[in-house]
Amino acid sequence: MHNYTREDIIRIVEEEDVAFIRLQFTDIFGTLKNMAVTVGQLEKALNNKCMFDVSSLEGIEGEEDCDMYLYPDLSTFEIFPWRPQQGKVARLICDVYRKDGTPYEGDPRYVLRKAVAEAEEMGYSMNVGPECEFFLFHTDEDGLPTTVTHEEGGYFDIGPLDLGENARRDMILTLAEMGFEIISSHHEIAPAQHEIDFHYDEAMVTADNLMTFKMVVKTIAKRHGLHATFMPKPKSETYGSGMHINLSLYGRDGMNVLYNAEDVNGLSEEGYYFIGGLMKQMGSVPKEEKADFGKKVNELKNWASEHFDELNTKLKEKEMELRYESEKIDISMPAKSRKTGNLHPVTQVRNQLIDIFASMGFSVYEGTEIETDYYNFTALNTPQDHPARDMQDTFYLSPEFLLRTQTSAGQVHVMESQKPPIKILSPGKVFRSDDDATHSPMFTQMEGLVVDKTITLCDLKGMLEVLVQKIFGEGTTTRLRPSYFPFTEPSVEVDVSCFACGGCGCRLCKGTGWIEVLGAGIVNKKVLENCGIDSEEYSGLAFGIGIERLAMLKYGINNIKLLYQSDMRVLDQINDD
Numbered sequence: 187m188h189n190y191t192r193e194d195i196i197r198i199v200e201e202e203d204v205a206f207i208r209l210q211f212t213d214i215f216g217t218l219k220n221m222a223v224t225v226g227q228l229e230k231a232l233n234n235k236c237m238f239d240v241s242s243l244e245g246i247e248g249e250e251d252c253d254m255y256l257y258p259d260l261s262t263f264e265i266f267p268w269r270p271q272q273g274k275v276a277r278l279i280c281d282v283y284r285k286d287g288t289p290y291e292g293d294p295r296y297v298l299r300k301a302v303a304e305a306e307e308m309g310y311s312m313n314v315g316p317e318c319e320f321f322l323f324h325t326d327e328d329g330l331p332t333t334v335t336h337e338e339g340g341y342f343d344i345g346p347l348d349l350g351e352n353a354r355r356d357m358i359l360t361l362a363e364m365g366f367e368i369i370s371s372h373h374e375i376a377p378a379q380h381e382i383d384f385h386y387d388e389a390m391v392t393a394d395n396l397m398t399f400k401m402v403v404k405t406i407a408k409r410h411g412l413h414a415t416f417m418p419k420p421k422s423e424t425y426g427s428g429m430h431i432n433l434s435l436y437g438r439d440g441m442n443v444l445y446n447a448e449d450v451n452g453l454s455e456e457g458y459y460f461i462g463g464l465m466k467q468m469g470s471v472p473k474e475e476k477a478d479f480g481k482k483v484n485e486l487k488n489w490a491s492e493h494f495d496e497l498n499t500k501l502k503e504k505e506m507e508l509r510y511e512s513e514k515i516d517i518s519m520p521a522k523s524r525k526t527g528n529l530h531p532v533t534q535v536r537n538q539l540i541d542i543f544a545s546m547g548f549s550v551y552e553g554t555e556i557e558t559d560y561y562n563f564t565a566l567n568t569p570q571d572h573p574a575r576d577m578q579d580t581f582y583l584s585p586e587f588l589l590r591t592q593t594s595a596g597q598v599h600v601m602e603s604q605k606p607p608i609k610i611l612s613p614g615k616v617f618r619s620d621d622d623a624t625h626s627p628m629f630t631q632m633e634g635l636v637v638d639k640t641i642t643l644c645d646l647k648g649m650l651e652v653l654v655q656k657i658f659g660e661g662t663t664t665r666l667r668p669s670y671f672p673f674t675e676p677s678v679e680v681d682v683s684c685f686a687c688g689g690c691g692c693r694l695c696k697g698t699g700w701i702e703v704l705g706a707g708i709v710n711k712k713v714l715e716n717c718g719i720d721s722e723e724y725s726g727l728a729f730g731i732g733i734e735r736l737a738m739l740k741y742g743i744n745n746i747k748l749l750y751q752s753d754m755r756v757l758d759q760i761n762d763d
Contacts, residue, residue: 315386674707
């Protein structure tokens with residue numbers, strides 16, 4: 187719940203590039219409805235001037251005056267996270283009012299607000315927490331809902347039995363983005379049945395959240411090619427869905443009015459009255475049946491009180507019996523073979539590198555893929571006439587912005603914002619205008635930076651020896667060859683002894699016994715000074731690794747394009763288990 191003003195909403199709409207606002211309301215049957223307006227009509231909507239025709243709405247058809255107004259509740263303003271980032275869509279939950287400015291009696295929000303006000307007059311306030319259950323079914327070829335599911339998940343099961351796990355995860359992340367505090371989620375008893383619980387709140391807030399919850403669940407399910415239904419019993423042969431409502435009742439002193447620690451049942455006088463009030467609903471039973479009904483209710487109440495533990499045990503035993511029956515395995519049937527998946531080779535190498543350097547105390551910093559010319563080149567001491575700055579080598583978006591050619595730009599950001607000692611990895615995609623068997627316009631790079639007092643080439647060599655031995659084997663050695671990079675001085679190319687021939691010379695190492703794997707060096711003093719670091723007190727080392735190159739060497743891949751074609755004949759041959 188937000189404490190927005192009209193000015194806040196107008197400002198947010200402009201800043202976030204919102205193009206449409208959905209004015210939502212709930213009909214008498216509990217179905218969410220809406221009317222969308224453009225941003226040009228926002229002020230009109232905020233002034234309660236948006237009128238709509240209710241003559242075709244079920245439950246309102248008989249109204250003499252079919253023109254009503256939507257009054258937005260400013261606290262309910264939210265931007266839909268799943269809509270486009272340009273021309274975003276937001277919503278406001280509204281109350282329904284008549285032309286004369288009086289609330290419409292058939293508006294569920296009005297009914298609830300009236301009940302809450304009556305409770306407040308009596309000195310009570312309510313918090314409500316629902317436990318929401320739903321099914322996720324497949325859709326047919328036309329995108330229409332079915333009651334078909336291929337999963338066999340049961341209570342608290344996980345994937346692969348729970349095939350809705352990923353959809354449920356995206357629902358929770360989307361709900362969290364919209365301000366929900368998710369308590370828990372799990373697979374329910376029936377196949378394709380799920381439960382997501384969110385934190386309790388005031389009655390009106392919870393009612394609004396419940397409608398938003400259903401909308402998000404249905405929307406995200408559809409994005410996964412699924413249909414979400416909150417029907418109590420969509421399939422007769424299995425368990426149904428419920429929605430437990432947890433109600434807390436508090437007095438003016440903020441204490442639970444239903445609880446009394448000294449009572450044998452833990453109930454206060456108000457607690458007994460509350461139960462009595464529920465039993466009072468027997469008044470809706472026809473007169474001729476009331477006596478018999480009341481007698482049976484009392485008998486049932488007394489029996490349940492005496493035999494609660496016994497009944498509870500039997501119910502749990504029955505529940506387990508049904509579960510065992512649904513989960514039993516016919517050992518005479520042929521086993522179902524499931525092909526196991528595997529991480530992409532680039533991802534495998536990336537994760538391995540992060541694990542290796544994390545063990546050395548490195549932290550991970552992932553910068554942005556769009557950088558400025560300053561951070562990508564100038565701050566790294568790259569001269570204006572350097573070939574890397576040419577249009578044929580770098581993808582420029584404008585004179586100032588470009589697709590980063592190296593993750594070193596992230597190192598500059600860290601050095602500007604953090605005082606030494608610094609020890610970071612900068613992994614991510616980079617972009618260069620190269621395209622052949624060993625180069626790609628987009629590839630993955632991982633650069634490392636260490637800044638501290640008395641850092642030398644010895645530190646660099648020792649660290650890289652640990653790295654290559656963990657990647658290529660304990661017998662692997664390194665050698666450093668002088669090289670040139672604008673941002674390091676001195677600079678070196680790092681070779682490793684050929685792990686295929688043991689340094690004797692083969693086709694992989696082109697008969698040299700050595701394979702080039704990365705570039706490195708001592709951070710140029712100008713780079714440190716550009717970042718506000720005293721180069722007389724501190725020094726640093728830096729290195730850059732092409733992850734695709736390491737993956738190609740490790741898995742014997744001779745063409746970088748094979749890494750991006752999702753060819754299972756290639757990927758099936760790669761397994762780090």
